[in-house]
Amino acid sequence: MRLLTNLARKFAALLPAPRALLAAVLFLPGALAARAETVTAFTLENGLDVVVIEDHRAPVVVQMIWYRAGAADEAAGKSGIAHFLEHLMFKGTDKVPAGQFSATVEAHGGDDNAFTSWDYTAYFQRISADRLEMVMEMEADRMRNLRLDDAVVLTERQVILEERAQRTDSDPGALLGEQMRAALFMNHRYGIPIIGWRHEIAQLTRADALDWYGKYYAPNNATLVIAGDVTPDQVRALAEKHYGPIAPSDAIVPRNRPQEPPHLAERRIALADERVSDPYVYRSYLAPERNPGDQRKAAALAILAELLGGNGQTSVLARALQFDAQVAVWSSAFYDGTSLDDGTFGLYVVPAPGVSLAEAEAAMDAVLEKFLADGPDPAAFERIKTRIRAAEIYARDDAHGLARLYGEELSIGLGLLDIQGYTAVLDSVSIGDVMEAAREVLNRDNAVTGWLERPPEAPPAEASLPSAPATDDPHQAEPAAEPGEAQ
Numbered sequence: 001m002r003l004l005t006n007l008a009r010k011f012a013a014l015l016p017a018p019r020a021l022l023a024a025v026l027f028l029p030g031a032l033a034a035r036a037e038t039v040t041a042f043t044l045e046n047g048l049d050v051v052v053i054e055d056h057r058a059p060v061v062v063q064m065i066w067y068r069a070g071a072a073d074e075a076a077g078k079s080g081i082a083h084f085l086e087h088l089m090f091k092g093t094d095k096v097p098a099g100q101f102s103a104t105v106e107a108h109g110g111d112d113n114a115f116t117s118w119d120y121t122a123y124f125q126r127i128s129a130d131r132l133e134m135v136m137e138m139e140a141d142r143m144r145n146l147r148l149d150d151a152v153v154l155t156e157r158q159v160i161l162e163e164r165a166q167r168t169d170s171d172p173g174a175l176l177g178e179q180m181r182a183a184l185f186m187n188h189r190y191g192i193p194i195i196g197w198r199h200e201i202a203q204l205t206r207a208d209a210l211d212w213y214g215k216y217y218a219p220n221n222a223t224l225v226i227a228g229d230v231t232p233d234q235v236r237a238l239a240e241k242h243y244g245p246i247a248p249s250d251a252i253v254p255r256n257r258p259q260e261p262p263h264l265a266e267r268r269i270a271l272a273d274e275r276v277s278d279p280y281v282y283r284s285y286l287a288p289e290r291n292p293g294d295q296r297k298a299a300a301l302a303i304l305a306e307l308l309g310g311n312g313q314t315s316v317l318a319r320a321l322q323f324d325a326q327v328a329v330w331s332s333a334f335y336d337g338t339s340l341d342d343g344t345f346g347l348y349v350v351p352a353p354g355v356s357l358a359e360a361e362a363a364m365d366a367v368l369e370k371f372l373a374d375g376p377d378p379a380a381f382e383r384i385k386t387r388i389r390a391a392e393i394y395a396r397d398d399a400h401g402l403a404r405l406y407g408e409e410l411s412i413g414l415g416l417l418d419i420q421g422y423t424a425v426l427d428s429v430s431i432g433d434v435m436e437a438a439r440e441v442l443n444r445d446n447a448v449t450g451w452l453e454r455p456p457e458a459p460p461a462e463a464s465l466p467s468a469p470a471t472d473d474p475h476q477a478e479p480a481a482e483p484g485e486a487q
Helices: 002-014 081-088 100-107 129-144 150-169 172-184 206-216 232-242 296-308 316-324 357-374 378-395 399-411 416-428 431-441
Strands: 038-043 049-054 060-067 111-117 121-128 222-228 267-272 280-287 328-336 343-351 447-453
Touching: 038 232, 038 416, 049 232, 049 399, 060 129, 060 399, 081 111, 081 121, 081 150, 081 206, 100 111, 100 129, 121 129, 121 399, 129 222, 129 232, 150 172, 150 206, 172 267, 172 280, 172 447, 222 399, 280 357, 280 431, 296 316, 296 328, 296 343, 296 357, 296 378, 296 416, 296 431, 316 328, 316 343, 316 357, 328 357, 343 357, 357 431, 357 447, 378 416, 378 431, 399 416
Parallel strands: 049 222, 267 447
Antiparallel strands: 038 049, 060 121, 060 222, 111 121, 280 343, 280 447, 328 343
């Protein structure tokens, strides 16, 4: 039982859980927006988009500023600069010296942090509602007034190199995930790790950081989300006072990125490392993302992930592999389509003792083949719809989660109607829609299969499980999950 509990924790962390916020059971992405929250949106004259989510039950407010620039927008050879600049944003301005931003927020009973993804970089503060102007003034100040010197940049660059050493280079699972993304995305920048390749991080300079900052950190490239005990009129007045005077950037252009060519052949990666204690099979498929006005296929894939592996002991993979055949001790599935360009659909299987990775993969493929032939159990399909409705109820108690959801989904090009209507789309999906999406995505030519294993000659590993593949920043209070963010 302890082994199963540890495996559950490990692989829950592997899934893109922040997008669901109820990660222990992997509620479907988008369900958080189903509540009838009061949302107001407007745009300042300088191009800053503002969203206000009212929640007057407690005198607390969340401010989040989302810049539409992430690791996938980096120039070739400059991987990691988006995440690097996120760190440097805490190094101070003339008005707020280095180290004082977070210290000031904490002194007033709040907390703050930041995170970087392929499509965005975001900063947030949670604090008493009567301190909103204070944090808004500080956040607006560092949008354009960051001060950096070479010593600060070199020191922080070393911090990031150490972060990569701790969270990626020392973790075989993280290394496998990184190699698999590089193989899955043959042409798109999504194949580049958010934290960056080590040899490129080591070459990043103060000029690189300032170039990135000057180009992307501007009001016309950002969305301000305020959630909590506020009114739209209050927020508008404060935003116009503190963000309004900031000039827009002329450098902002549409994000036209290189796209994927047709994938014509399966790719396979095997990583053997003596630090591995629990070998597993991981397969990642290229999958359609959520798009404005057209979210039905994404919704079907979200339900497919729940059916196959997102529903604990009752999922298709768990029943077949863990209970019927008893060839696995853990299995899971996820869909991550909250992205500007192509998303991913993934499967994990941890074989039972004495079962090889080849046998585990063959068993997984047999289950998939049967599912594609027979389809899901209608009762299980309806249970998932019920869980979606339950997620709506729980979501009403999380203003921070709503702020994060709106900010993230607006940053990838979705509109308010897309966000607020996604649960209705999920609820309207039929079994036929799910099977059509499954047949399109579950194509081995469109996938990378990875094996994480121990070398045959390696001595037995210790009982502890490796940490989940992640590039989380140690200063971030909220842990992230691959494959979405570095914090």
